[in-house]
Amino acid sequence: MTSPLLEVRGACKRFPGVVALDTVSLHVNAGEVLALVGENGAGKSTLMKILAGVYQPDDGQMFLDGQPVKFAGVNDAMAAGISLIHQELNLAENLGAAANIFLGREKLAFGGLLKNAEMAEITREFLTRVGLSADLVHVPVGRLAPGQKQLVEIARALSLKARVIIMDEPTSSLTQRETDRLYEVIDGLRASGVAIIYITHRMAEIKRLADRVTVFRDGKNSGELAKAEITHGAMVRLMVGRDLKHAYPRTENRTKTPVPVLEVRNVRYRGGPVEGVSFKIFGGEIVGMAGLVGAGRTELAEALFGLRPITGGEVLIDGHPIAIHHPKDAVKAGLLMAPEDRRLNGLVLEKSVGFNFSLPNMDLLSRNLLVKTREERTTGLDLIQRLRVKTPSLSQVVGLLSGGNQQKVVLGKWLARKHRVLILDEPTRGVDVGARSEIYALMDQLALEGVAVWMISSDLEEVLGMSDRVLVLHEGKLAGELPRAGLSEQVVMNLATGSKEDLAAK
Ligand SMILES: Nc1ncnc2c1ncn2[C@@H]1O[C@H](COP(=O)(O)OP(=O)(O)OP(=O)(O)O)[C@@H](O)[C@H]1O
Ligand SMILES: [Mg+2]
Numbered sequence: 418m419t420s421p422l423l424e425v426r427g428a429c430k431r432f433p434g435v436v437a438l439d440t441v442s443l444h445v446n447a448g449e450v451l452a453l454v455g456e457n458g459a460g461k462s463t464l465m466k467i468l469a470g471v472y473q474p475d476d477g478q479m480f481l482d483g484q485p486v487k488f489a490g491v492n493d494a495m496a497a498g499i500s501l502i503h504q505e506l507n508l509a510e511n512l513g514a515a516a517n518i519f520l521g522r523e524k525l526a527f528g529g530l531l532k533n534a535e536m537a538e539i540t541r542e543f544l545t546r547v548g549l550s551a552d553l554v555h556v557p558v559g560r561l562a563p564g565q566k567q568l569v570e571i572a573r574a575l576s577l578k579a580r581v582i583i584m585d586e587p588t589s590s591l592t593q594r595e596t597d598r599l600y601e602v603i604d605g606l607r608a609s610g611v612a613i614i615y616i617t618h619r620m621a622e623i624k625r626l627a628d629r630v631t632v633f634r635d636g637k638n639s640g641e642l643a644k645a646e647i648t649h650g651a652m653v654r655l656m657v658g659r660d661l662k663h664a665y666p667r668t669e670n671r672t673k674t675p676v677p678v679l680e681v682r683n684v685r686y687r688g689g690p691v692e693g694v695s696f697k698i699f700g701g702e703i704v705g706m707a708g709l710v711g712a713g714r715t716e717l718a719e720a721l722f723g724l725r726p727i728t729g730g731e732v733l734i735d736g737h738p739i740a741i742h743h744p745k746d747a748v749k750a751g752l753l754m755a756p757e758d759r760r761l762n763g764l765v766l767e768k769s770v771g772f773n774f775s776l777p778n779m780d781l782l783s784r785n786l787l788v789k790t791r792e793e794r795t796t797g798l799d800l801i802q803r804l805r806v807k808t809p810s811l812s813q814v815v816g817l818l819s820g821g822n823q824q825k826v827v828l829g830k831w832l833a834r835k836h837r838v839l840i841l842d843e844p845t846r847g848v849d850v851g852a853r854s855e856i857y858a859l860m861d862q863l864a865l866e867g868v869a870v871w872m873i874s875s876d877l878e879e880v881l882g883m884s885d886r887v888l889v890l891h892e893g894k895l896a897g898e899l900p901r902a903g904l905s906e907q908v909v910m911n912l913a914t915g916s917k918e919d920l921a922a923k
Contacts, residue, residue, distance in 0.1 A: 420483030422447045422612045423468065423499070423581050428477030430463050432817070434809030437463040439636045440477070445581065445612040450603060452623045453616045455633035455656055456849040457821025458807025461616050462504055464633075465583045468614075469501035470494030498580035502570045502587055504616075504820045504847075510559030514549075515540035517558055518573045543572040548598035563590035563758075564710065571599065575606075582606065583614045586820070588622065589847050592710040600625060618821070618849050620649050621878075632656055657851040664850075665882030666858045667703070671865055674700030676736045678869035679721075679752070679838045684730035686720035689713065690893035693730045698838065700867040703860055705874060705884030708913050713893035714873045715757055718840045722754040723747045734837055751837030755828055755844065757873070763827040766816035770808050771797050773815050774830045800829035803859075804852045821847045832859040838869045845879060857883055877906050891915045 421444035430438040438460045445451040453461050466472045468479070470488030479486050481497055488494040494501075508517050515536045541551035547568045558566055567587060574582050588596045603613060603626060615626060623630060630642040632655035640655040653661055678700040683693030694717060698704045706714050719725045721732060723744040731738055739750045747753070756763050764773055774797045797811050804825040808818055815823055824847050831839065841860070845853045860883065864870050874880050880887060887899045889912035897912040 420480065421445060422482065424480040424483075425464070425468065426478050426480075428464060428467060428479075429475045430460075430467065430472060431475055434813070435807075436636050438467075438474070441633065441636065441638050443614075443631050443638075445614055447580070447612050448607055448610045449628045450607055450613045450615055450626050452627035452630045453614055453633065454618070454623065454630060454652055455639070456635075456805065456807075456851055457825065457847075458819040459633040459656075460636040461633055462585055462819060465501055465585055465614065465616070468494065468581075468583060469499055471501070495577060495579075498578070499583070500574040500577045500579035500581070501583045502567075502574050502585060504585040506563075506566050506570055508558045508566055508569060511557050513553075513555035513557055514544060514569045514572070515554050517569060518543065518576050539576065540572070543576045544569070546575060547572045547602055548595060562711075564592055564595045567591060568595060568599075571602065575602075579611065581612045581614070583616075585616045586618070586847060587615075588617065588619070618847060619876075620652060620850070623647060623652070634658060653850055656849065661851065661854055664854060665879070666854055667861045667883055668865060671701040671885075672867075673702060674735075674867060674869075677733070678735055678867075679871070680731075680733040680736070681721065682731040682733070684720065684732060685728045686717070687726045687728060688716055689720065692894060694893075694895055695730075696888055696895060696898070698869040698871055700837070700869050701864050702885045703864050703870040703872060703883055705872050705880040705887045706890060707874065707877065707880050707887055707909050708890035708896075710875055712890040712913065714890050715842055716893070717890070718754055718842060718871070718873060721747065722752065722840065752840070753831060753836045753838070754840040755831040755842060757842035757846075764815055764823060766823075767814060769812045770801075770806070770815055770818070770826055771811035773826050774800065774811075776827070776830065796833050800825075800833055804829050804855050821849055821852070824848050825852055828856060829859075832856065832863065836868060838871065839863060840871045840873070842873045843875065844872060845874075845876065853879075877909060880909065881906065889913050 424444035426442045427440045428438050429440055455461055467474050470491045470493050518540050519536050537554050540554050544551050549568050628644055630647055632640045642651055677697035679698045681696050683695050685693045708714050720727050723741045723746050734750045741747050775793055806822050806825045815826055828844055844856055860870050881904050885901050889896045889909060
């Protein structure tokens with residue numbers, strides 16, 4: 418029998434207070450897509466960093482083509498043909514795609530100095546392959562959208578001619594079209610014999626892509642599924658260790674407030690469409706806002722939260738008009754927003770979990786700045802338990818938590834407080850399936866308490882699963898409103914893409 422292209426046996430890795438990996442094993446064959454799944458903090462990214470030479474394992478062995486190998490650093494792994502596309506993107510923001518793609522390896526690839534024109538030409542080719550415009554070749558990467566940055570990272574991996582490409586949650590910020598393009602790229606790589614390790618929390622992707630699934634739980638192997646065995650239930654059981662009762666826990670027919678808690682009348686804002694936007698959300702309701710990435714959902718929410726100047730119209734909370742010029746005004750009126758890019762806007766990475774739990778209050782209201790009350794501690798510990806945040810303690814630095822656990826920290830805090838209106842922008846991106854249903858349960862609880870919950874989401878399944886009503890945005894404008902009874906993926910997608918027929922049919 419031929420040996421796997423890449424194999425790791427008995428890998429161990431400890432960090433202060435955390436056993437990230439406890440004798441895990443994994444292998445991937447040429448021409449195979451291996452999906453690696455597991456709860457947030459299960460050790461997926463840590464093992465990938467070991468394979469890519471970023472970390473040294475405390476114990477364990479690696480084999481390439483059956484031969485033992487050791488990587489002292491990323492350059493060793495790269496030379497051996499292993500390329501990692503990080504979960505947290507890893508590009509120099511002030512440089513263009515070409516400079517990023519060739520950064521630090523001009524000699525490695527071509528045995529001498531490269532002319533700029535030549536680098537640009539090669540870069541254009543790879544940009545086109547991943548579906549990006551070749552014109553982006555010199556645009557500073559910092560100016561690109563998150564999805565475009567991700568594709569530049571993928572272009573870089575392709576240009577390395579890697580034999581093993583590791584993708585750590587590559588589609589988390591891609592649009593549907595970009596995602597489809599990536600799937601095609603992956604199909605092509607597989608056909609050409611490249612081995613791919615693919616990490617994701619999206620079950621649908623695994624069914625589409627994976628030839629085999631390896632599951633981690635708490636730093637250990639918890640099982641493996643062959644292609645024919647890949648089902649949602651089987652993966653969840655191996656990941657969480659139990660069945661999840663309700664994927665979408667929600668109370669039917671919650672009591673709605675007589676007056677809308679949030680009413681938006683003809684609101685216009687800087688960067689928005691010319692016509693105003695109008696809609697209402699009642700207390701007790703979870704309203705999903707769907708639309709394509711770039712439809713303007715975040716911008717609208719930012720305007721109402723005081724992050725973007727409102728240029729016309731009226732905002733009413735509990736029937737009273739309010740003026741919003743600054744997030745402070747919104748918070749004072751009881752409107753809060755958990756932002757989409759929590760790494761940028763929601764977290765202080767170098768501070769503790771406990772500090773960040775307290776953040777929604779502190780930075781906005783600047784009250785009790787240094788007071789860490791017993792209540793805060795209790796809430797913090799409760800959230801850690803409910804959302805299964807994997808952290809050694811409340812005092813752990815947030816930046817050291819795994820990607821999904823960072824998400825849980827900020828989100829949990831917003832959900833633990835009672836407001837009038839809560840805007841959740843992509844609340845479950847990067848969050849594992851178990852914690853997802855806890856987040857939904859917290860949303861449902863808030864709605865039961867009379868809060869108006871406004872959930873912006875690109876995850877159609879969750880929009881259909883949790884919303885009492887769905888608003889669809891298309892090019893900044895409301896393209897339609899759908900009651901729960903009339904919801905289907907098709908109808909939402911038609912509205913989101915601006916299909917005229919369905920607008921007429923509505
Ligand atoms: N540099 C570090 N210092 C301390 N702890 C760390 C460090 N890197 C990772 N950890 C911890 O190791 C564990 C595994 O983290 P890892 O990032 O591998 O999880 P993951 O499976 O990728 O999770 P996610 O789905 O959230 O991305 C976590 O408890 C994490 O907090
Ligand atoms: Mg990770």
